Amino acid sequence: MSDNLTLSIDAMGGDNAPDMVVEGVDTALERLTGVSFLLFGDEARLNPLLDRFPRARAVSQVRHTSDVVTNDAKPAHALRQGRASSMRLAINAVADGEAAGIVSAGNTGALMAMAKFVLKTLPGIDRPAIATYFPTRRGESVMLDLGANVECDAENLIQFAVMGEVFARNVLGLENPSVGILNVGQEDLKGNQAVKLASQGLMNAALPLHFHGFVEGDDIGAGTVDVIVTDGFTGNVALKTAEGTAKLFGHFLREALTSTFTAKIGALLAKRALMTFKMRIDPRRYNGAMLVGLNGICVKSHGGTDGVGFANAIHVAVDLISNNFNESIKEDYEKFRASSDPDALKDNSEPTDTNTPDGSGAVANG
């Protein structure tokens, strides 16, 4: 990847900052040329670190601030009180045109609130969403929203669909990515009003978007679709449930492979294969949640990550910038609006009791 671009870095965000941030910048440079960095944070801590990483030092500029947004800060508080924080100044650099995008491993709520306030949303996009990509049986998929919006209407879900499709096409490099809406069943009559209307809207749109229809929780790992659209409540629970299940599975596997002498020998012989397996599900490889729908590229690294993970978040930001992610969203969303009837998304139905025996509320688990 070779580009002449500048990234703005919140050098103080994250559990292991600023050490892992500088390390991450250095690691990212193994695969990047033409990228320079503005590091916002405490120069007394950053300068000695940069001395240890001359490759990072050569393309970085430190912008000093001693103010930091803490992990437990409420977003509204951070927005009011954190005007001189490393996170806020790093976002400002994007708004001012000094940087093409920003990466932070800090407080997600504060980052979203500040980025929305400073950068604003893209034309036509009401609410930004948090998106990430993850391994599936068929490759990689992207899911959004992962928690920015606890409640979503059909219009929000459609905007997420358009943004997710652009991401899959431009960043994952998929040619005609399929899009599914997460639901409790695949039939049209299943689910709440928002998913039903969003599904109808996407089916009726003349947009060249490959809409698969509804998908269920087990379709996430199966890779049934390339883009999974959902509200922030469900998406957040689904993502964390998947993480928790992977951890549980890993725990059971470790217990089994250390349970007897023969199992230990077997595990030793299969060590290289087990390492490959471990790498394949390494969360650091999938580090870098995108705050999509903002008028500027904003990538959130996992707060507990290390240098390797932070480097991956930097790569995600560079990919989004190089592929004109936001310009594509704007174009595609305009196409969608031009091709669809906005009134079709309004909920004109009578309120329904989802638990009536008409079964709209009863879903199979068998």
Added chain:
Amino acid sequence: MSDNLTLSIDAMGGDNAPDMVVEGVDTALERLTGVSFLLFGDEARLNPLLDRFPRARAVSQVRHTSDVVTNDAKPAHALRQGRASSMRLAINAVADGEAAGIVSAGNTGALMAMAKFVLKTLPGIDRPAIATYFPTRRGESVMLDLGANVECDAENLIQFAVMGEVFARNVLGLENPSVGILNVGQEDLKGNQAVKLASQGLMNAALPLHFHGFVEGDDIGAGTVDVIVTDGFTGNVALKTAEGTAKLFGHFLREALTSTFTAKIGALLAKRALMTFKMRIDPRRYNGAMLVGLNGICVKSHGGTDGVGFANAIHVAVDLISNNFNESIKEDYEKFRASSDPDALKDNSEPTDTNTPDGSGAVANG
């Protein structure tokens, strides 16, 4: 387990019915005494099967009907047209006092609709829920609702909490089970109105129920609480996401362990340990979703299960009956109502924009 009780069986429900049903009855009898069965279904198919399983034959009575609820039948249609179906007649037997409970591997939506219509709900319970238990790092937990109610208010969630707690105590045998509400963060201000009000209601109740507070998706596998309470939309997605992740993980592991000659030898040596691991996460062990809140015991077996899985669903039904599950729910829910202020659960707040920078809508993923 030794009881004098009769179970009513929908012998035609499920992908592999009636074969796996009769096999399941026979397998269940390995660990049951004093239990007899009413098998509802096609006698021309059931009698030859029973001839092959004399142990099952000895304690079973066939009640002939040729009518069946299909897997794709809409619940409302099944309710109207399926009055002579094996599923409906099996439920009727519980209402008539002929059987103490019913097990079916058929269409979940139809089963819920019919059971609710025929058996009615327990006093004080507005909506039945689907509950199941599953393995965690600390043992076993129960989660509900898994899809009966797409939208739930605070009162519904509290009823689920009471029912889940009774289940964990009486069936899982836990002494003081902890209860958590699934949310997108652990802080009080996170989440939608229903989870916030339900949490307040459970905190303020004088019920001797160990309410932990909010939990997140990764707490499910970690076993942070014994009972996980959620609406049917989120619960269904979470359960299926966990299943899908486990499958994906198993797929990656199989690929790794067959990738090289050495890995294959290693896997061979660790075979016994890997089998134990596989058994530990065998979904058949956790087969048997309870339709809780009904005035009668109703267990739903997974539609695609085999005889081993169906036998486990029978054991779940026997456990629920032997432990007076429904009587305990009635008592505990009355205690809860007596100890709490019903008006406290009403949503009197102003509608809020969950996406405002006050952060109530923005959750951390890092």
